[in-house]
Amino acid sequence: MADGTTIEAMTNDKPDSCVDVHCDCPALWSMAQQFCYTRLSNKKNNGAYRLINLYPARSRRIAATYARMYLETEEHGAPEKKGRYYWMALGAFASKTVGCTLETVQLSYTRMVMGSTVREGLGQGNFWLFMDIAAWHWFYSVSPTSFDQCAGERDTDTYVQKVKDQVKKMPWEAKSLPKIDHLKIKPEVLEGFALVKQIEAMPDSSKKQKLQLQHLMAMANHEQGNILQKLIYDEPDFAWWIKIQRADDKELRQTSGYATRAFAFAASIFSPGLEIAFTSECDTGVPELKNTAPKETKLEEYDSRMLWIKSVADQFHSRMIKFKAQMEGELATMAGWVGTHDGVIYPDERPPQ
Template sequence: MGTFGRSAQEQGLTNPRPASRICVEADCCYKWSALQEQTYKRVSTPGRTLDNGAQSHTIILDNLRRAKRIAATYARIYLESEDVQGDKAKKGRYYWPALGAFAVKQVYCGFKFADEALVMKLVGWLPAFKKDNALLLEAMSRGNFWLFQEIAPWHLFYTHWPDDFDECIEERDEQQFHETVRKNLKTFPWNSQESIAKLDHFRVTADLRRGLKLFKKIEEADEIGRPQLQYDSLVFLAKHEQNVVLQRLTYADAEVQRILKMQATTETMVPGMMERAVFFAAACELHETEPNRALKVRMGYTQDGEHEESRDMLGRDPEADAFGLAPRPTRFGRELKAEKALFDASQRWLFVTRVADAFHRLMQKRTTYMEDQIAAIASWSNA
């Protein structure tokens, strides 16, 4: 995988394709090309030095390492880290990446479970199970990788060139990237050309546009108005993530749907199977203590103390405990019949909404804890 680097800048980043425009340094297409390259380098390892003096890179194929790097990048975008040229005074404007860090941490945990869990070793030798497991891991890898390639550059662009953001939002188009970047993208695994086409070549969508345009409003808002804007931006970007990227690249696949149906059944029937849940922690597992139950959202069930009524704008129960969740005597609350099929966009959205609500509640009430966990995930950048 090559890089367009300094020598390409000196050449003006011209695009040799017929009927394509010239991509020069001041243009949106140059900036999108540069940030796309920066994004895939974060999940690559350096290789040999090329003739132009630039260094080649190879995508990390190890699922665990790649997932950790993606989670770390999301965490660093939220934390406004120096390596993404962030502004710590503006921390909080990028809310989706904070939740994204926890979500990809769960993907990492899924990969880890597939490699190490005893139950997987006991049944993993069965040909049918082995085939299904490989197919599901491939689907998870594809969705996780291309979501990262699609969504990280939006945030990085606003960090680097906020004054050009509104104009350049409408001009992101993989077909107009610098030729070297386009060639690199075509060489990537997980059905690169087909995946990019399914994502409409990284062009902006209505939900994306609405979420992205809230960055500036979040920066300018006071302490009272800011949380609602953060939540709104999170929801718009999550709608795009779920309904466009993951639905098209992962959940629309008939074989993936078949496997997920079986997984939903075996989750409660087979001891030791991994739960379909999100833990708001850098760790993959949490001890079942009362405080920790507030950090877990399980698909198909309400959580301990999760009240459907009597919530304020932040989703908080005014009469809840210090964690924002009043404990109940049972491990989980009522079963949610309408939230069983992970591949069904509408059912999955019910789960994602509960995850977003819990995340937002914790970010507002347990900020120090949550940011400590995000910082721990951010430390994985060189995995």
């Protein structure tokens, strides 16, 4: 996929002079979308890009991008404003967890029973969440003023033609974009970035920490309610397999009538648990560094899932206050995953740096 956001402008013959180039909102949103796509792609020698195929590798590049955005080491970052993109820090741990889940022997074994339902659902959700949320942050970093002017105009149907054509070739595009309203602005995103403006203008304080948590939850409500719920959890097949993994035979009999206790129990044994570790490693033996979902959590139900996510957010926030250097050290490690290799490495292409 070649870069379709090149802007042409007339220049002059005066040395060391500058020419202003004015981009409209669709062009700027097209550039933001291209950033997301190229981050999950390798650049070929001819200037085109190839989206990498390996889902866990995509998840690690996504985690790296989130970590870099929080640390303000990403394109257009502002180190003096570190901490304004608070959701991104937790998002890095979450995407790492998705990658780890996709890599587990349990999920690979479960695919023998489930087919690709859970794997594809996780891959789809993580991919399109990244396409949504990373672009908002990249655009804001480029120009908060332009962001304010253009936030309401984001719509994949209005991108410049080459980028619009490219988006239509992305995985799961046909069934994903209508469900998530073609990436248009949502109230939770407006709330989250209104809080970003307050956070970046404040010195470190308990008041700033409170706003950071509010920002995190606004963005969490968006990514869970507007993106992931609509993309995967509302899908009957995906939700059914999530129930299977809980081994709740009574619930399954009430809703479907054809699952057996033995089958559900077997699926639960060979399925990954619901937990997140606040480390760059997939798991940790230190209880304080991870959060496991309560047994009664119904992952496919938004309200039930958000109760757990609020618990995760509170624990994350506490650790960011008490052990900030340690947490940011883990994020710095994940930031180094930006060029994670695909399952196949071709000699005529290179990963992001």
